[in-house]
Amino acid sequence: MMKFTTTLLAVTATLATVVNADMLQINNPTAGTVWTAGVSNFVGWTGNCASMGAAAKNVTVILNTGPSDAVRYVATLGTLDCSGSSTRTDLTVPTTIASGTYSIVVRTDPELSYTNMFTINNPSSPVTPSPAPPSVPAPGGVDASTPLVSTANGPKNDAGNVKANTVLVGLGAVAFAAASQFLM
Incomplete structure (x- = not known):
């Protein structure tokens, strides 16, 4: 359990760093x-x-x-x-x-x-x-x-x-929660 958690956190941190490096x-x-x-x-x-x-x-x-x-x-x-x-x-x-x-x-x-x-x-x-929005929407x-x-x-x-790492950290937290439930 501990090794899986550590690996998951390391992967998430690495992804956040890689994505953040690409943004200006x-x-x-x-x-x-x-x-x-x-x-x-x-x-x-x-x-x-x-x-x-x-x-x-x-x-x-x-x-x-x-x-x-x-x-x-x-x-x-x-x-x-x-x-x-x-x-x-x-x-x-x-x-x-x-x-x-x-x-x-x-x-x-x-x-x-x-x-x-x-x-x-x-x-x-x-x-x-x-301009004011029209009172009747167009088709669709x-x-x-x-x-x-x-x-x-x-x-x-x-x-x-x-900041893409905000999304990745959120995804990492979801993955961590799912893994914790699976391993319990």
Whole structure:
């Protein structure tokens, strides 16, 4: 029993370390950052995603809006190379993007890497209010108020990314509980 428990905990800890190593810690933009549409801005990070292989050289950077439980896609800003020692990339927010509060998701694998919510200022396009949701849902129950992406692990108020090791530790606890019941 003791050896099985020790082995299970070691495997869970190793998996958490491996997954966490693949995620980027986004350090720009952060809360309080103001980007201007139409000019070069940068995404900065620590870590790398070399284990993604060739895909790490062309990772998509997406601009989102909305709270973490109702994240909405706004635009694809470009790509970044997180395969090695590079720790920043320059991107330009299109001038078609209205002033407002946004976040960025970097499509790293196996976990996405999110930025904080930050501000985009577009002098030629003031803040656009969100449209009211329609009163009658479209066929299939999807309407304008349905989030394109819904995740409780979306943009956060602290720098960094979604922590996959939280999920793995939870899975390890479930496996441990199941094994304990089996061995008793």
